[in-house]
Amino acid sequence: xxxxxxxxxxxxxxxxxxxxxxxxxxxxxxxxxxxxxxxxxxxxxxxxxxxxxxxxxxxxxxxxxxxxxxxxxxxxxxxxxxxxxxxxxxxxxxxxxxxxxxxxxxxxxxxxxxxxxxxxxxxxxxxxxxxxxxxxxxxxxxxxxxxxxxxxxxxxxxxxxxxxxxxxxxxxxxxxxxxxxxxxxxxxxxxxxxxxxxxxxxxxxxxxxxxxxxxxxxxxxxxxxxxxxxxxxxxxxxxxxxxxxxxxxxxxxxxxxxxxxxxxxxxxxxxxxxxxxxxxxxxxxxxxxxxxxxxxxxxxxxxxxxxxxxxxxxxxxxxxxxx
Amino acid sequence: xxxxxxxxxxxxxxxxxxxxxxxxxxxxxxxxxxxxxxxxxxxxxxxxxxxxxxxxxxxxxxxxxxxxxxxxxxxxxxxxxxxxxxxxxxxxxxxxxxxxxxxxxxxxxxxxxxxxxxxxxxxxxxxxxxxxxxxxxxxxxxxxxxxxxxxxxxxxxxxxxxxxxxxxxxxxxxxxxxxxxxxxxxxxxxxxxxxxxxxxxxxxx
Numbered sequence: 001x002x003x004x005x006x007x008x009x010x011x012x013x014x015x016x017x018x019x020x021x022x023x024x025x026x027x028x029x030x031x032x033x034x035x036x037x038x039x040x041x042x043x044x045x046x047x048x049x050x051x052x053x054x055x056x057x058x059x060x061x062x063x064x065x066x067x068x069x070x071x072x073x074x075x076x077x078x079x080x081x082x083x084x085x086x087x088x089x090x091x092x093x094x095x096x097x098x099x100x101x102x103x104x105x106x107x108x109x110x111x112x113x114x115x116x117x118x119x120x121x122x123x124x125x126x127x128x129x130x131x132x133x134x135x136x137x138x139x140x141x142x143x144x145x146x147x148x149x150x151x152x153x154x155x156x157x158x159x160x161x162x163x164x165x166x167x168x169x170x171x172x173x174x175x176x177x178x179x180x181x182x183x184x185x186x187x188x189x190x191x192x193x194x195x196x197x198x199x200x201x202x203x204x205x206x207x208x209x210x211x212x213x214x215x216x217x218x219x220x221x222x223x224x225x226x227x228x229x230x231x232x233x234x235x236x237x238x239x240x241x242x243x244x245x246x247x248x249x250x251x252x253x254x255x256x257x258x259x260x261x262x263x264x265x266x267x268x269x270x271x272x273x274x275x276x277x278x279x280x281x282x283x284x285x286x287x288x289x290x291x292x293x294x295x296x297x298x299x300x301x302x303x304x305x306x307x308x309x310x311x312x313x314x315x316x317x318x319x320x321x322x323x
Numbered sequence: 324x325x326x327x328x329x330x331x332x333x334x335x336x337x338x339x340x341x342x343x344x345x346x347x348x349x350x351x352x353x354x355x356x357x358x359x360x361x362x363x364x365x366x367x368x369x370x371x372x373x374x375x376x377x378x379x380x381x382x383x384x385x386x387x388x389x390x391x392x393x394x395x396x397x398x399x400x401x402x403x404x405x406x407x408x409x410x411x412x413x414x415x416x417x418x419x420x421x422x423x424x425x426x427x428x429x430x431x432x433x434x435x436x437x438x439x440x441x442x443x444x445x446x447x448x449x450x451x452x453x454x455x456x457x458x459x460x461x462x463x464x465x466x467x468x469x470x471x472x473x474x475x476x477x478x479x480x481x482x483x484x485x486x487x488x489x490x491x492x493x494x495x496x497x498x499x500x501x502x503x504x505x506x507x508x509x510x511x512x513x514x515x516x517x518x519x520x521x522x523x524x525x526x527x528x
Contacts, residue, residue, distance in 0.1 A: 085407075181476075
């Protein structure tokens with residue numbers, strides 16, 4: 001073992017004059033350092049190098065996820081912007097009544113199935129819980145219908161009994177109106193409601209998503225509110241064409257409104273989810289890059305320190321022999 | 324003295340950024356009139372003071388023109404589908420919608436109406452040109468200010484419909500109706516027959 005160490009020392013003495021001029025010699029100097037005695041310095045550079053490798057892999061993955069989200073976002077954004085016209089006629093006719101006071105409220109919270117999309121699901125759940133508090137009171141009941149896995153996981157923790165329905169895997173097939181209208185039909189069949197409140201994140205831009213609540217009233221509530229006055233008061237001026245009774249037409253109107261507004265809400269939320277994922281993955285890659293820089297500096301410092309220590313040992317050994 | 328300079332600068336810049344943020348609107352939505360339901364915001368602040376109140380559709384909608392005192396000369400129509408806004412804010416002379424009670428013509432100054440639509444022909448008359456669409460069902464709202472909103476699930480310009488396929492479809496569904504056993508099958512076949520005969524009528528009429 002001593003002979004091998006001396007042989008290695010001899011090789012280093014030969015190499016040292018040229019080590020800083022040629023990269024080949026420098027590389028072999030590094031290699032000989034690693035293959036050298038299993039001292040503390042090899043272990044620390046090994047650990048740092050493993051960490052650097054894993055951080056680099058994470059950076060690659062998050063960059064790829066950002067690209068995927070960006071390409072999906074382009075397609076969904078076009079469809080979302082085209083669907084923005086569909087809820088406006090209903091609001092123009094019936095107005096917007098988020099502060100309506102009714103006995104049975106149903107909160108439809110739209111969240112995503114997949115994670116790694118920033119804070120949009122948490123904001124939706126926070127807003128849903130606050131709305132639950134707002135609409136609860138004596139003789140009133142509020143129930144949840146949760147679309148998406150992430151919302152269910154968060155709401156089940158404290159409001160398990162209030163969740164009536166949970167629908168997941170909404171985006172297995174590309175979103176289309178038929179699917180959403182079937183879903184709306186399902187919800188309306190299973191839930192008793194006076195007012196439906198849909199909570200979603202409206203897509204304002206790639207970096208900004210606004211939590212929004214759209215309110216849809218049941219036909220009975222519409223009748224009651226139109227007697228009370230306000231925007232709905234002018235509903236009486238409208239002639240009803242079609243159907244046998246006004247109640248039937250209002251029923252169809254409410255159902256159609258729900259499916260249209262739900263369609264727009266689901267698309268907007270999907271857009272927001274992709275945008276949030278893009279920015280989350282972008283900041284993640286940036287953080288990984290910074291971490292990699294810091295680790296590289298540490299690695300180089302450790303490596304250079306070990307080389308310097310070896311040189312000092314050799315030189316002091318040599319001077320002890322000669323001097 | 325100069326210690327306070329960065330703080331004053333950030334205050335100025337921060338204020339400017341905040342102002343521009345509130346003034347910024349959607350790129351594709353109609354310019355927003357900053358209106359929100361005051362009662363809702365108040366109730367919200369009592370329950371959850373730390374969370375910003377969510378926006379409501381009122382904030383994203385362009386306010387509609389008020390009812391004019393005299394009958395306007397043109398009708399403004401919006402024709403929207405789930406995946407597209409086919410016509411938005413176009414001024415036309417007349418539009419004929421296929422209501423469940425029959426073809427209904429809407430002229431400027433028409434009384435405010437909510438009409439349920441059945442599958443049929445929708446024609447938009449502008450001057451001398453007529454654009455015809457075949458719509459599946461939907462709703463049409465005529466407001467007092469001569470703005471008409473037509474919301475349909477599906478609409479196709481009639482020149483894109485193939486007559487032979489329509490006839491074949493009609494024959495298929497009539498046969499299915501005759502051989503239907505359960506109520507569901509009968510209802511589905513009946514719908515098919517209705518739509519195809521309406522298509523037929525639209526193409527020939």
